[in-house]
Amino acid sequence: MSRLFILSAGAALALAQAAPAAPAAPETRPLKIAKECSQFTGDTPSFCTITESNLEAIPAGSKILYYGPVVANPLFSSSTAVIAVGNGDSALGYCVVYDTAKPPFGTCAFHAGSGTLAGFQAIVKVTVDDKQIWHWDGDYVLGTTQAAK
Template identity: 80%
Template sequence: MSRLLILSAGTILALASVAFAAPAMQPLKISKECSQYTGDTPSFCTITESNLAAIPSGTKILYYGPVTGSPYFGSSTAVIAVANGDSALGYCVTYDTASPPFGTCAFHAGSGTLAGFQAIVKVTVDDKQIWHWDGGYLLGAAK
């Protein structure tokens, strides 16, 4: 009897884990330049390359703080503002005095063609001062 109970419990747990499995994320690679970033609220960077058609080159990433002007780190609400009015909302934290600088951004909401946008990316900067986001995304209805 206990063997049947253990087997039944194992089957239920296995089915539950399948039912709650997260969908597979797609690769996300974005490069941006920040020559017009001032530290004011909002400040922005401009995307120069993106592997996601819904976020094309020329798209602005607006940073609203609370920490946008520190020489040591950034901690900010971030909005990906596509020219046609579509957008995505997230949060970024960067360690700007690290050698090399690095950080993380996570996005949890979007509108228009970015409805349901969720992403998490590693942030790095190269020696030409081009910032790179490398990670994964989901696009579609958020659950």
């Protein structure tokens, strides 16, 4: 029995040593975006306009387009979201917002980008202030997200 245990332990150790190391998590940076949604209609797509951003690749004036499937529900929204900067520079993600909470809150996660936003990944907390300015606060990575081997 002990011989079987030693063989099994040896095989497990050999497999563990042969397995490639998991890539290191990419280093994130803080992301802060403010947007106003006075032109949001509930149609598909609807949009909000970024008024402030700490990320140069997503300047003020950029649009966030919401494609649904749920953008006009009175309780919550659940939508594919595209940050459209222009000239092929964009990021793709998904947002879920509990619109009728007091105050409203939610989360957005972005997983892909193109142009200057290639490799963009982010996760943000969504809140709204008393002036109806929506805020995204979270972390992002931009560019390659795979650790060098």
